[in-house]
Amino acid sequence: MRKVSQIINGKRQIIKKPELLAPAGNLEKLKVAIMYGADAVFVGGKEFSLRSQASNFSLEDIQEGVAFAKEYGAHIHVTCNIILHQDNLKGIQEYLKQLDEIGVTAIIVADPYIMFLAKSMNLNLEVHVSTQLSTLNSQAISFYQDMGMDRVVLGREVTYDDLKAIMNQVDVDIEYFIHGAMCIHYSGRCMLSNYLSRRDANRGGCSQSCRWYYDLYQDRELVNQEDDMPFSMSSKDMSLVHHIGELIELGVDSFKIEGRMKSVHYIATVVSAYRKLIDSYCEDPDAFKQNDYYEKELQKAANRAFCHGFFYDHPTQDEQLFNLRDEHPTQEFVMRIMDYDEKTHLAQIEQRNYFKVGDQIEVFSPHHENLVFKVEKLLNEDKERIEVANHPMELLYVEIPEKVLPNDMGRKVKQS
Ligand code: SF4
Structure with missing residues (x-):
């Protein structure tokens, strides 16, 4: 059981504040995320990273990002979460060594070979198990812990009840998504984009085919008529803005915001809202009153409508956008x-x-x-x-x- 709070001078105080982890697609976004309150930023390197479209960082960029983060006491995590094909094996060892020398805090990994390699090289780099591996239960987490992994990034499909059980049973850092886009399919398991546009979603090339507009047929008859709204399978975005206190009380180690493709304004807005919310809760958890201020702040950036993702249970049709994209920044x-x-x-x-x-x-x-x-x-x-x-x-x-x-x-x- 993790000790999250204790009584200090007669008042309960949070002693285990979660890390606020933000995405960045380029150096400008990295710096803005840190200036607006992120404790850590995750970026994609040009090599061995999934999001091929997300303006990935050169080693020089990563080096500059690490130096900037240090000034603020923040950390840089680098995604190395490619699913390796045989022709991707060359150069990994050297790349990990360079990241370590630069002072990167952690690599985010999906392939077991990179996990093994990073640990066997005795580097200072922490190794975080990527959400691509869809880790959803305490036994799987213990497996990775036994392999020496430093953190497990849970799949978005973990409910609050499952998270609570997990936090009571494991003793390794846990990272949990609190805000960002959701896949309509199981995260990291979707082939729709590969099939419809030949862009490999599991190697960073997703063309968001689920959000395209479709004609619906039943028994070869068109179901959606010309004047109907077009049909799409887009999910609403997840926001746990109203559950941050519950997640802090569970002792979750890191709160992850998704969106390396998002704009600098989006990152500033979202990071700033969660920074203020986390700080406000931790300052006096028993006096903290839930209100809609933070949600209104988040709505000032370009989000789709919000839902709770899998927080309560499997999403229902209320969590989907079956027609328009519905992005209405205020x-x-x-x-x-x-x-x-x-x-x-x-x-x-x-x-x-x-x-x-x-x-x-x-x-x-x-x-x-x-x-x-x-x-x-x-x-x-x-x-x-x-x-x-x-x-x-x-x-x-x-x-x-x-x-x-x-x-x-x-x-x-x-x-x-
Ligand atoms: S097509 Fe949609 S569900 Fe599939 S990976 Fe892309 S965003 Fe996710």
Whole structure:
């Protein structure tokens, strides 16, 4: 049984805070994830990683990421979770050695040969069992523990009751998904994309074929008519935002956010919301009151509608999107703050999406509360007045009445 809390000065306090683990598809996202509160970030190397589409990192990128993470006391995990074919064997040993020398904390592994190799080389690297192996029970976890694995990333199909039993029975680090996209099929076992588009989902090439639109036939008769909504098998996204306290109390070691393909704004928004939620709960767990603030924050990024995944039991049809994609962020990312002049109240910004004079912007930050202002003064790089910002990545100036900080982000408040 893991000791999660103890009484200190008459008050129960959490002494085992979970790691908040965020995804990153490139260096910018890695840095943003850490600045917005991630304790660790997982990235894909260019070699031996599954997500071939997810802007994978070169060794130089990983090295820069590790150095940046160290400044914040954070850690970098690298996915080496390819299912090895015979022609993938060459070069693994050297690659693991390089990751170890760079100072990567952990590799995430699916192939037993890489597990064996990493341990037999006596490296400092932790070896984490990838979710690709669909580990769902305590006996399987004990098996990996006996092999010397440092952590098991559970399959998304583990319910809360099963997780509770697992946490009572095993003595190895456990990583559990708290937020992100779900597969309609069993995670890591889907062949739909391979079959329909010849892109191998289990080697990182999934074309998300489940989310395509389909005509439905029964006995050779078309079931969905022209004016019906198109049929798709897309799952809603999982969010356990209302169950974070229960998961902390179980002593789960790491909370994983999914989405290496997601935008920098998505990562900042999601990491920031969970960071604040975890910290708030741990500060005073018995006084913590559940509320919808954090869910509303999460909805400001591009998510599909939320569901609980397998938390309660197998998802029902309520957890599926049978037709449209249903992505409705309540706000749109429009700027990243580069600098702020407290005398003139002018912020230098990097434009990310269209906005104009008169729009309401909400600035959010890892360092201060959200603040909302109306765009009254917008200047181009030569400090000449303009009315619209419509060139992505352009450097502009916006008057913001209150102090903001570099790397804060601004999102346009959608008028309902
Ligand atoms: S096709 Fe859909 S269910 Fe299959 S792996 Fe891709 S996202 Fe998952």
